[in-house]
Amino acid sequence: MAAFEFCIIAAAFFTLVFSVFDLARYAITMQSLRALANAGARSIMIDDCYVNAAVNKTTPTCSGDPLPTASAKQAVAPFLYNGGLTPTLNVPAAATSPLIVTASQPNFTMLNPIWGSSFNAPSASTQVPF
Helix, strand or coil, rough: HHHHHHHHHHHHHHHHHHHHHHHHHHHHHHHHHHHHHHHHHHHHHCCCHHHHHHCCCCCCCCCECCCHHHHHHHHCCCHHHHHHHEEEEEECCCCCCCEEEEEECCCCCCCCCCHCCCCCCCCCEEEEEC
16 A cells, blocks of 8 residues: 555655756756856947947947857856756847847757756847946
């Protein structure tokens, strides 16, 4: 009888436990992406294109990856490199006000299939005013 009760409860219990682990992994990934986007924004603010534009009172033309090396990104957010994943950091080429720095993890997938694809490929962004 105890084995039967365990079988009934075990499926729900283990689904709950693995769901908590999966959501915690997603939360850590989102926090790491926010930290990476913030580091990219700081890099742009001290970069020549932003400083020169602020001094000349023109629109900055910063674009591309503000932290081009993988080691610089990994120093800011080491968790994003677990499992062979590689985050991306991007500033759009079109000059907008404010500049928007976006960090994303394109190959991230949730481990538990109950979530579907709603949490896949998380991204975070930071705005740099000018």
